[in-house]
Amino acid sequence: MLPQVIVRSMSNSNSIKYHIHKHFQKLHKISHKIIRCRISVDIENKHHHKGKVFSISIDITIPGKELVTRKQNQNVYIAIRDGFYAIEKLLQKYGKRKSIVIGNDPIYPSPDNLNPFDSIATGG
Numbered sequence: 001m002l003p004q005v006i007v008r009s010m011s012n013s014n015s016i017k018y019h020i021h022k023h024f025q026k027l028h029k030i031s032h033k034i035i036r037c038r039i040s041v042d043i044e045n046k047h048h049h050k051g052k053v054f055s056i057s058i059d060i061t062i063p064g065k066e067l068v069t070r071k072q073n074q075n076v077y078i079a080i081r082d083g084f085y086a087i088e089k090l091l092q093k094y095g096k097r098k099s100i101v102i103g104n105d106p107i108y109p110s111p112d113n114l115n116p117f118d119s120i121a122t123g124g
Contacts, residue, residue, distance in 0.1 A: 001028070003037035010043055019077055023084040031091050036061040041080070044072060056083040065094055 003024045005017055020039055028034060037060050044053040054076040060067045069086040073079040 001034065001037070003039050006038070006040045008040065008042040009045075010041075016041060016076060016080070019080050023080060027084060027088055027091070030088060031062065031095070033062045034060055035063065039083075041076065054079045056080055058083050058087045060087055060091070062091070062094070067091065067094065 003020065005020055007013070007016060020041075024037065024039075037058070039059075040055075040057040042055045042057075044055050051074060053072050053074055055070065055072045056076075056079045057070045058068070067087060067090045069083055069090060071079050071083040071086060073082060
C-alpha cells in the first residue's frame, strides 16, 4: 500500500516524497492494519514574523479507528519526522487499548491480569 501524498503551496519535490515514503515504510512495518494513509504538506501563511512554517497532516485509517496528527516546523523534513513520530505513538497507544483474546474470553490489560498465567504458577 502506498500513501496518498498531497503537496500544496510549494513545488512538488521528489526529496520530500522520498522522506515521506521512507517514514511510511517504517510505520507500515509497525502496523500492517493500515487501510488508508493520506499525507498533506503545506506552507502556513499566517506566520509572517517567523518566516516559512511547514505543516504536515497525517490521516491514517485502521480497522475501527481514524488517527490524525498535525505538526509544524520551519524545516519541512523535521515537520515530516515529527508528524510520523506522533502518528507512530498514536498507533502504539491504540494498540495497547485493544483487548487480548485467549480462546473466546477477552482479557483486558490491567495491573491485576497482565499475565493470565501468573495465578497458575503461584497456585492462586
